[in-house]
Amino acid sequence: MSFPGSGLAKGLAVTLRTMTKRSVTAQYPDVQPDLAPRTRGVIGLFEENCTVCMLCARECPDWCIYIDSHKETVPPAAPGGRERSRNVLDRFAIDFALCMYCGICIEVCPFDALFWSPEFEYAETDIRDLTHERDKLREWMWTVPEPPALDPAAEEPKEIAAARKAADKLAAQQAAEAAAQNENQNENQNQAPDTEEGT
Ligand code: SF4
Numbered sequence: 001m002s003f004p005g006s007g008l009a010k011g012l013a014v015t016l017r018t019m020t021k022r023s024v025t026a027q028y029p030d031v032q033p034d035l036a037p038r039t040r041g042v043i044g045l046f047e048e049n050c051t052v053c054m055l056c057a058r059e060c061p062d063w064c065i066y067i068d069s070h071k072e073t074v075p076p077a078a079p080g081g082r083e084r085s086r087n088v089l090d091r092f093a094i095d096f097a098l099c100m101y102c103g104i105c106i107e108v109c110p111f112d113a114l115f116w117s118p119e120f121e122y123a124e125t126d127i128r129d130l131t132h133e134r135d136k137l138r139e140w141m142w143t144v145p146e147p148p149a150l151d152p153a154a155e156e157p158k159e160i161a162a163a164r165k166a167a168d169k170l171a172a173q174q175a176a177e178a179a180a181q182n183e184n185q186n187e188n189q190n191q192a193p194d195t196e197e198g199t
């Protein structure tokens with residue numbers, strides 16, 4: 001059962017509670033929002049890493065990645081070798097009117113060519129202008145934040161372990177060669193006076 005005027009009292013109570021709370025609205029665009037470091041704003045393309053494998057376009061649930069390429073013949077690295085062919089990127093575009101920011105394309109790219117950028121100011125008045133080409137995707141690449149530092153307690157990545165092992169092996173080989181060279185030089189120096197004495 002409600003008393004007359006109880007609704008008004010409840011409404012005033014809500015108004016009073018809200019008035020005493022800190023405002024959560026931001027005066028955008030005069031004040032830029034303080035975004036989380038890994039914000040999913042837009043997708044940046046680092047095209048040097050792209051091998052045109054088409055994995056991102058195939059896995060995109062919205063089919064909003066458009067890639068065109070052609071094949072080029074690369075001469076053999078050494079005389080007598082075989083010619084190779086490689087894909088050259090002609091077009092890479094994403095239609096952000098269709099994209100649902102799921103991140104699948106970034107996850108599946110095997111060559112680290114796609115990244116999240118926190119950039120979000122790319123609204124357009126015409127929906128057709130939301131298809132952005134490689135130049136724009138490349139520009140966004142420069143707003144991608146640095147990756148977070150590695151956890152010191154984490155297991156060493158196998159790529160780094162393999163690279164370190166190879167570097168250690170090479171250093172050991174070079175040290176052994178240098179030691180053998182020094183030994184030869186010392187032997188030659190020791191033999192030199194005997195030869196002079198004999199003449
Ligand atoms: S984020 Fe998802 S929807 Fe958007 S382009 Fe990538 S795979 Fe497609």
Ligand code: SF4
Binds near residue numbers: 050055057108110
């Ligand atoms: S998955 Fe990566 S390397 Fe393959 S086409 Fe897409 S961006 Fe390029």
